[in-house]
Amino acid sequence: MDSSHALADHAAHPAHIDTSTGLDSRKMAFWTFIGSECLLFGSLIATYMAYKGRSIKPPYPHDITINGVHHEGMLNIPLTSFSTFILLMSSVAMVFALYNVQRGDRKGSTIWLLLTALGGSIFLGCQVFEFTEFYHEGLTLQSNLFGSTFFLLTGFHGAHVTVGVIYLITLAVMSMRGRIGPERTLNVEIAGLYWHFVDVIWIVIFPLVYLIK
Amino acid sequence: MTSETREIVHDQHAHPGWKFYLMIGVILIGFTVLEIIGYVGETKGWYSAGAAAAIILVLSAVKFFSVVAYYMHLKFDNKLFTGIFVFPAVLATLVIGGMILLFHVVHGEATAIHPTLTSNEAIHGASTNPSPGPR
Secondary structure (H helix, E strand, O other): OOHHHHHHHHHHOOOOOOOOOOOOHHHHHHHHHHHHHHHHHHHHHHHHHHHOOOOOOOOEOOOEEEOOEEEOEOOOHHHHHHHHHHHHHHHHHHHHHHHHHHHOOHHHHHHHHHHHHHHHHHHHHHHHHHHHHHHHOOOOOOOOHHHHHHHHHHHHHHHHHHHHHHHHHHHHHHHHOOOOOHHHHHHHHHHHHHHHHHHHHHHHHHHHHHHOO | OOHHHHHHHHHHOOOOOHHHHHHHHHHHHHHHHHHHHHHHHHHOOOOOHHHHHHHHHHHHHHHHHHHHHHHOOOOOOOHHHHHHHHHHHHHHHHHHHHHHHHHHHHOOOOOOOOOOOOHHHHHHOOOOOOOOOOO
16 A cells, blocks of 8 residues: 555544554553463462362362261352353443444443443352352361462452452443543443453353362 | 555454344353353263363353454454464463373372371472471
């Protein structure tokens, strides 16, 4: 493409970004951040997997019989399945939030952003319930290898969900006040990237921690 | 094609409509239900733990790629974003795989649950230093 065509195209696409890659730097930075988050969660998951089944004293994650003594598993699969369902549904709500922002539907985008935040809040509520129950049953960060690695991994994920919920509520308030329109789609798209990434991490954690014995 | 034209071409690509994204959501829920059935089947002894783990891992991998490709738009976005995400994701997967291999396959017997060892000894081997007595 020669320079005159490039200029003509540029004029026809005012939203085009003049960077060396032709891509928006904010989006590039955010994908780099997500890449670094992959490594963070990779190390946490690797630690959990290395110590999986290595606890020599109860409580244990799943039902197990050691030396003729049966130990009840700690993990509450029905509750976590429910919270997983809610988190997946919140990802769908996030897609609809972005769709409504692109269409310029202020009311729709506010509602879908709030629904996404609500989904994240319900997930967090389930996690707080689970952690509290575990604590009362004797599982803490110090109790055994399962406790240390479990709380570290799921706690870090929960912290990310908390940040995401605050992020989404902020965007919903901005949308309600008319400060998020089609011209600011990228703001919501980046929030969506974060939220879907949190969902993707749970898609990995849920089977590895809860479903596979 | 220059990066500028690539970006413009990307802008011109039509993203799927809301029905498509809803369908992906339904598939994600369906696969999660299948994962839970995989867990229940293993618990009830319908199939081995290895078979259940394989089924669950395949289903979660499909869910992972669905969200990344469609909800995070990597399928429609610039390939540079795919590279930025895939490179560390592959590294993380290799680290996880390496740790599983080291602790559960290569060194599995030595670190098996043993009632007379402390957690530290179970991982690093039995201590050779006698513990100090009360002073």
